[in-house]
Amino acid sequence: MNWEDLRHFVVLAQTGSLSEAARHLGVDHTTVARRVAALETALKVRLVDRLPRAYLLTEDGERIAQLARGMDEQAHAVMRTASAADPSLVGCVRVSAPPVFASVVLAPGLGGLATDHPGLVVELAGESHTAALERREADIALRLLEPAGEGLVVRKLCELSYSLYAAPSYAQDRDPAEYRFVAYDSSLEQVPQQRWLMQVAGPRPVVFRSNDAASLASATRAGLGVAVLPDFLAHADPGLVRLAPPVGILPPSRPLWLVVHEDLRRSARVRLVMDFLIAMLSAPVFGGGAKR
Amino acid sequence: MNWEDLRHFVVLAQTGSLSEAARHLGVDHTTVARRVAALETALKVRLVDRLPRAYLLTEDGERIAQLARGMDEQAHAVMRTASAADPSLVGCVRVSAPPVFASVVLAPGLGGLATDHPGLVVELAGESHTAALERREADIALRLLEPAGEGLVVRKLCELSYSLYAAPSYAQDRDPAEYRFVAYDSSLEQVPQQRWLMQVAGPRPVVFRSNDAASLASATRAGLGVAVLPDFLAHADPGLVRLAPPVGILPPSRPLWLVVHEDLRRSARVRLVMDFLIAMLSAPVFGGGAKR
DNA sequence: CATCAAATGTGGAAAAATGCCCATGAACTG
DNA sequence: CAGTTCATGGGCATTTTTCCACATTTGATG
Incomplete structure (x- = not known):
């Protein structure tokens, strides 16, 4: 049994397609096909059902792919160890x-x-x-x-500390009761700074959402509202000013x-x-x- | 990193020599040398010290061979699983x-x-x-x-039961006190039937030793003395006759x-x-x- | 229904790996 | 000291592998 065939089979099993596997491996898709065929011959087991548009692993193929994944982990351990052994800084x-x-x-x-x-x-x-x-x-x-x-x-x-920020023009002379907020979108509902912000905002509205902190900063800088931002990102930004944290609710830090x-x-x-x-x-x- | 190279390296690490490894793998020794060199290039690590007459693994080589042996075990698991999956009786x-x-x-x-x-x-x-x-x-x-x-x-x-056997001519009319014995050699001193025989023999001499039960049977058949033999080997042999076990010491069975x-x-x-x-x-x- | 994109399959040409020959040197063996 | 085993290096023929271009199929889409 050729181990190189196994390596190709592992990738095929992960990607589910000859072409995808070939791209990952940096070879032609025909090479993957031939190697998998060679592996099947060597093991005398059909590993994949050749569908017109995709390769589907057979039951035996799944079992063997599982074991081969174990080899893959070991192979990565080999590469890590080798990399650690290289004393050069190149x-x-x-x-x-x-x-x-x-x-x-x-x-x-x-x-x-x-x-x-x-x-x-x-x-x-x-x-x-x-x-x-x-x-x-x-x-x-x-x-x-x-x-x-x-x-x-x-x-x-x-x-990493977080604080409330707003554009200077936005914060100036505005009654905090009228603050509107800039926040993460629903996919990040659970991150600490977002939960803290929701607590601080209370009934006041959120007017802009994004999953990207840089976008939140830009929106805040543009005067859309108040955001909670990491200090490393915002504290030196002339377009943003740090607001005093509300009393009683400790600002988050991660x-x-x-x-x-x-x-x-x-x-x-x-x-x-x-x-x-x-x-x-x-x-x-x-x-x-x-x-x- | 080519997994085939690793497979060759594992065998080299086990055998300690290019030629031995090549014989095990069924390839030319130059191929093993080339593959190991390729692996060293890929991992950027010297795996072996090239001594004039033998390959000696470096420290890094040992570490990596250890990991690669893990892959070897997995590879055997793959082959066993494949073999089990083959429903044919061929x-x-x-x-x-x-x-x-x-x-x-x-x-x-x-x-x-x-x-x-x-x-x-x-x-x-x-x-x-x-x-x-x-x-x-x-x-x-x-x-x-x-x-x-x-x-x-x-x-x-x-x-499997064991008993004392001798050639019919040897046992006939001979005083058990004059028995001489046929036994395993020193490498098998610890197997149960041998320990039992030494107990039975007591001070009586051992005149022939071998590490092979078939040889013991032949020697006994030739009339050299009394041996303990597995019944499956001796009971149907016309050149041997089973002797009554000594009272008090149960004959061994394994x-x-x-x-x-x-x-x-x-x-x-x-x-x-x-x-x-x-x-x-x-x-x-x-x-x-x-x-x- | 025509078209397009993405996937697999096929065969021949190019590239790479392998085996094999040789000679050489070094070390173990009897 | 001769004979054997083992590794190295080079060169080269042969086999194997890989790539490439093209054909075919399928499914999605307008």
Whole structure:
């Protein structure tokens, strides 16, 4: 049995289509088809039903794909271990973080790192979904939710503070009872700062919604209303002014977690970027703290 | 990263030599060398130290070989599952058993099975060491020691009885005090029938030793002395006569275990051979029982 | 119903991997 | 010391694999 055939089969099983699998693998779709056929011959088992428009796994195919996925995990472990063993600082480190945080805080900071270490490429991925570190979708992740998972090393960096902001012209001389609000959309109903905002807003209306913090900031800057924004994003923005928090309801703050796979912890490249992030973000009163 | 390269590397890591690995894999040794080199390039890690006469794994190589061995286990699981899924009775079933038991009991019996099922090939391996069912060195194993292992299904078949035997001419009119003995060699000092024999023999001398029960039987048949032999081997042999056991010391008997990997339990081929073995060997008074 | 996009299937040409030959050097064996 | 085993390197014929262009089918859409 050819292991390379298995690798192709795993991807086919995940994608469900020859063409998709071929794109993922960077080969021609005919190659995937031939390899799967070869695997079937070797194992003497029909793994897929060849439908006109899609490949559908048979029952046996499902069972075997399940086992092969196990091999895939091991293969990723091999690659992580190999990557950690490479002592050079040349190569790519992929950092995943919440989108606004990535663009506002990390992008400028990490730029300097790249100039200090020629050959080091930092790939910054602003992603709202959590990247699978096990699959090496990222080497390092910064997250707002405490991550959990087999083989992951977690470290709390700091607290991100949130405050109410509005455009200066909007806030000036306006009775707080007439405030209108800018908020996350329904998909983010459960995040702490959104729940806090709803509590603060009470019966006052929400006039604009988005799932993207940058858009909320723009809308607020344009004078649509009052928003809760992370201080790192808003405190230095001349188009925004921080409002005093309502008494009695503590403004939200969220911890920022750094996660890395334990296999990569000792990689020279990853270590370098990690240390840089830790140094940059460990200050307890980070971002808008000074204004507080 | 090419998984085929990893497969070759696993074998190289196990064998420690290009040529050995090539023989195991059925390829040219240059291919193994080329593949390992390709793997090193892909992972950017030196996996082996090229000594003049042997490949020695580096520290990183050891780590990665360890992980790759995990993949190897998964690969075997894939193959077992595939084999179990094949509903046809065509193909090969490999049975491992203690050598004498294989040649005396199984070989004649299993022959009939092959004639009843054309296309079914039974491979009978008489092995003293225990075959690794996980690595598919055998599909079914018969063992005298209770097997243990992840994913193995074990079933007790029967008890194998042992008795004292000698050549008829040797036993006739000889004072038991003058018996001389035929026994296993020192490597089998700990097996039950050997310990029993030493107890029975007491101060009387052992004049011939071997690690092979068939050789012991031959030596006994030739009149060298008295041996403890499994009844299945000796009871129907006209050149041997069973001696009455000494009073007070119960003659040994050993359980016979059937083992199969759970993944293969439902394979049609394996099931067939298993059922055949169970039917053939489940009789509680198997072998020399009738003569007892 | 015609059209378009996306998917699989087919066959021949190009590219890559493999086996095999050789010679060389180094180390173990008797 | 001769013989054997093992790894290296180069070169080359052969086999295998892969790609590419094209045909075909299907389902969605206007």
